[in-house]
Amino acid sequence: MSQLVTGEAVVLQVRIARMPTRALACAIDVILQGVVLMVLIGLLTGFLIGSQSSEALAVALIFIVVLLVAIGYRVVMETLTRGRTIGKMVLGLKVVRDDGSSIRFRHALVRTLMWFFVDFAPWFAASPGIVASLMNKQGKRIGDMVAGTVVIRERQQSMASPPLFVPGPLVQWAQSLELSRLSDELANAARDYLARYTELLPGPQIALGEALAARVAAVTAPAPPYPIIAPAFLSAVLAERRRRELHRLATQRPLPTGPFASPYAVPQGPFAPPNPYAVPQGPFAPPNPYGAPAPLPGPPPFVPPPPPSGPRPATVNAQGWAAPGSNGWT
Numbered sequence: 001m002s003q004l005v006t007g008e009a010v011v012l013q014v015r016i017a018r019m020p021t022r023a024l025a026c027a028i029d030v031i032l033q034g035v036v037l038m039v040l041i042g043l044l045t046g047f048l049i050g051s052q053s054s055e056a057l058a059v060a061l062i063f064i065v066v067l068l069v070a071i072g073y074r075v076v077m078e079t080l081t082r083g084r085t086i087g088k089m090v091l092g093l094k095v096v097r098d099d100g101s102s103i104r105f106r107h108a109l110v111r112t113l114m115w116f117f118v119d120f121a122p123w124f125a126a127s128p129g130i131v132a133s134l135m136n137k138q139g140k141r142i143g144d145m146v147a148g149t150v151v152i153r154e155r156q157q158s159m160a161s162p163p164l165f166v167p168g169p170l171v172q173w174a175q176s177l178e179l180s181r182l183s184d185e186l187a188n189a190a191r192d193y194l195a196r197y198t199e200l201l202p203g204p205q206i207a208l209g210e211a212l213a214a215r216v217a218a219v220t221a222p223a224p225p226y227p228i229i230a231p232a233f234l235s236a237v238l239a240e241r242r243r244r245e246l247h248r249l250a251t252q253r254p255l256p257t258g259p260f261a262s263p264y265a266v267p268q269g270p271f272a273p274p275n276p277y278a279v280p281q282g283p284f285a286p287p288n289p290y291g292a293p294a295p296l297p298g299p300p301p302f303v304p305p306p307p308p309s310g311p312r313p314a315t316v317n318a319q320g321w322a323a324p325g326s327n328g329w330t
């Protein structure tokens with residue numbers, strides 16, 4: 001795997017096409033070009049013999065046809081298909097720019113001219129392109145370096161995500177794991193190992209699993225409560241890591257804050273606009289017809305009556321007259 005950085009500073013993970021694959025694609029293209037050349041030269045020779053043209057004209061026409069097929073084929077194909085020839089299509093290769101974008105006519109033309117006159121020129125014994133490709137970490141030949149292109153593999157083996165799970169007795173242990181030191185690269189390596197577990201031979205299967213388990217155990221804690229095999233250990237760690245990541249994404253979604261968090265928020269501060277619906281305050285405030293009613297007055301405080309003064313009231317008997325002596329008479 002190699003990395004390409006786009007113009008937007010996005011890192012792309014791509015598989016670089018190496019020299020053996022590119023050589024096979026080139027061989028397919030050369031065979032096709034040879035077949036086309038044989039057909040065209042045969043037709044052209046028959047035409048020239050029939051028209052009794054001069055030998056110089058015949059040589060010139062054949063040279064033009066060879067150039068058109070050798071150079072024009074690659075330029076036209078890579079321009080129209082955005083970096084592919086028939087050979088590259090067969091093997092799943094594609095030419096892209098260094099930033100991962102599609103090539104244009106100028107890139108295809110520069111690559112083809114350098115391929116024909118420098119990289120695999122017969123007067124250089126076809127050595128410059130081979131040497132440059134072997135020495136460059138991205139397998140670039142001289143034409144790729146000049147044009148700013150690289151050949152990548154489009155077909156990548158599909159790899160299903162492995163079924164990650166935590167065995168029942170290890171659930172509490174997995175929930176207590178410290179995973180902050182587990183890097184994405186190491187986690188991806190462990191995930192790839194589990195995805196290809198059934199494709200590996202028994203020897204590499206065990207050795208690679210133990211090596212990855214040792215690396216993961218060195219950056220996680222605590223250790224399992226009892227010994228378990230490497231695939232089960234890696235699966236439990238990755239399953240717990242994925243569970244925490246999903247939980248974090250589901251629960252930690254902070255609400256937007258700040259003066260413009262809501263499209264209906266009114267700016268505050270010294271530049272806040274006056275509110276056209278605000279009620280004036282102060283001495284000029286109008287009466288509020290919808291205000292709360294004034295509180296009702298409470299009952300007056302209880303005042304006991306004063307004691308009676310003056311003579312004691314007369315005692316009235318059953319007949320309705322005052323008894324003698326009731327008013328202090330004797």
